Amino acid sequence: MHTLYSMQNSGNCYKLRLAMAQLSIPFEIHDVDILKGESRTPEFLALNPNGKVPALRLKTGQLLSESNAILFFLAEDTPLMPEGKFCRAEVLQWMFFEQYSHEPYIAVARFWLKLMKGGRELKRDMLDDWWERGYEALGVMERHLETHDFFAAGQYSIADIALYAYTHVAGDGEFDLSDFPGINAWMTRVQNQPGHVAMDWRP
Numbered sequence: 001m002h003t004l005y006s007m008q009n010s011g012n013c014y015k016l017r018l019a020m021a022q023l024s025i026p027f028e029i030h031d032v033d034i035l036k037g038e039s040r041t042p043e044f045l046a047l048n049p050n051g052k053v054p055a056l057r058l059k060t061g062q063l064l065s066e067s068n069a070i071l072f073f074l075a076e077d078t079p080l081m082p083e084g085k086f087c088r089a090e091v092l093q094w095m096f097f098e099q100y101s102h103e104p105y106i107a108v109a110r111f112w113l114k115l116m117k118g119g120r121e122l123k124r125d126m127l128d129d130w131w132e133r134g135y136e137a138l139g140v141m142e143r144h145l146e147t148h149d150f151f152a153a154g155q156y157s158i159a160d161i162a163l164y165a166y167t168h169v170a171g172d173g174e175f176d177l178s179d180f181p182g183i184n185a186w187m188t189r190v191q192n193q194p195g196h197v198a199m200d201w202r203p
Contacts, residue, residue, distance in 0.1 A: 082153035105134035109173030145182030
């Protein structure tokens with residue numbers, strides 16, 4: 001059985017719980033509290049030298065880190081990975097967008113405003129930049145969703161899982177999604193997918 005090293009309220013970890021739930025992949029969770037420094041211990045750094053969750057120990061004993069790389073591995077030869085060279089590249093396009101243009105602002109604002117005690121004061125000089133750039137990313141998503149139901153290959157895929165994880169809790173970072181009807185409709189479609197689980201779900 002796979003072992004997921006995970007923090008429950010991390011969107012990057014939630015991506016993997018959601019994908020494995022929808023794919024009926026059995027796994028167990030090893031909780032890692034990054035707020036207590038548990039991802040910086042020698043034991044955890046032996047699993048992931050980058051000192052971040054998630055990490056996945058496969059049932060073979062092999063180790064993977066980086067949430068979207070793990071998603072890509074899990075989705076291989078499943079309905080969550082579209083067929084065809086172009087379609088797979090389209091999935092990667094949106095997963096790279098998520099990590100480069102979306103997560104660094106929407107997820108980071110959420111972390112400091114929702115999860116880190118005193119975060120607003122510690123990072124008050126960064127907030128306007130995070131909000132500006134986060135709204136830019138949401139605008140890109142909204143424009144795409146004006147003409148598409150999902151993000152890649154015309155179907156629900158790990159591209160949607162990658163973007164949903166932090167978008168659906170963007171309000172925790174004080175992003176207002178009321179002016180994004182396409183995103184809201186898409187989030188409903190994601191939530192209606194078979195096997196969908198919420199962020200608080202555990203196996």
